[in-house]
Amino acid sequence: MQPWLTELQQLLAHGDAVVLVTVARVEGSTPREAGAKMIVTRDSARYTIGGGHLEWRAIEIAREVLRDGMRVPRARRLERLSLGPSLGQCCGGAVVLAFERADVGDLDWVAALAKRLHAGKATQRSVSFGPLHEPVRLTDIDEGIQAPDCLLWDGAGFDEGNLLLTETIVSREFPVMLFGAGHVGTAFARILATLPCRVRWVDEPGAPFPPAPASAQWSNVTIDAKAAPETAVDEAAPGTAFVVMTHNHARDFVLAERILRRDDFLFFGMIGSHTKRKQFELQLAAHGLDPARIARMVCPIGIDGIDDKAPEVIALSAAAQLLQAAEAARAAPAAVPDQPFSMLQPLTDHDTNLS
CATH class of the missing domain: 3.40.50.720 (NAD(P)-binding Rossmann-like Domain)
Incomplete structure (x- = not known):
């Protein structure tokens, strides 16, 4: 199973609120691939989206989302970060990061996804970043699809109100x-x-x-x-x-x-x-x-x-x-x-x- 998923399930079961950070899109040379994840809590960050100043800034934003989530249910946010001089990294590309606040109310989809992966079922996870704060959706995909994938559907920009992150999650074990x-x-x-x-x-x-x-x-x-x-x-x-x-x-x-x-x-x-x-x-x-x-x-x-x-x-x-x-x-x-x-x-x- 995905290590980040096991960790996320344990944290939520203990009543912790966290922010799941996903590399939603990559442009040019980047330290990690689309779909890479990090979990941020109030006092720690687990797993990595590439390290360096990029990760430091991602943790900073994640803690802002963590605080915002105390007032807004299913607080989510997208940020595009360039890996050039502004972040002091030499990759030269850019990443769009997706931030999702999760708490005990998200245990259902987390447990369901864990169960699917344990059974060897590839699953599509869909997360809306529009204004309606819809719940995370899990759907079956064709049995022949076994490669992970991550796509950000954003129309013409981040202000279109129809932003959707879809990722194919498969067990790589x-x-x-x-x-x-x-x-x-x-x-x-x-x-x-x-x-x-x-x-x-x-x-x-x-x-x-x-x-x-x-x-x-x-x-x-x-x-x-x-x-x-x-x-x-x-x-x-x-x-x-x-x-x-x-x-x-x-x-x-x-x-x-x-x-x-x-x-x-x-x-x-x-x-x-x-x-x-x-x-x-x-x-x-x-x-x-x-x-x-x-x-x-x-x-x-x-x-x-x-x-x-x-x-x-x-x-x-x-x-x-x-x-x-x-x-x-x-x-x-x-x-x-x-x-x-x-x-x-x-x-x-x-x-x-x-x-």
């Missing part, structure tokens, strides 16, 4: 199944907890998963101790990214064969050396797997040019490679099941004794 709770697996899980994905972290009972208090804030990570971890492969949804970081080569091979026989995954990366890869290629071929399927196995995992074998470095490199695969899939979703991520094959060689 993708499912990840991580095997292995050793040093590298734990470092990787810690990074995944900050990324737009849903993680199922699998290992045997008694594996060194972090204690509950340490992982309690990893809201998108589910720990799953299974006597036969490989059975989790069959339970994964199509489009799952599989990452294998166990210390057991025999188990790694079982997992590799099971994953490759699916052939409907987003990404399959495994920690190891080039020697391990060659051995697995021979064994997988002997088990009847087609070379084209075997080629989809990314091992050693990690992006080119990073050779440090510290667990945190391997984890960061692997996470960057996983994000490359997710971006490639978004750019050409129909190609995911059929085309190997050959361009993502690494040249680094990671040992497995730290996994």
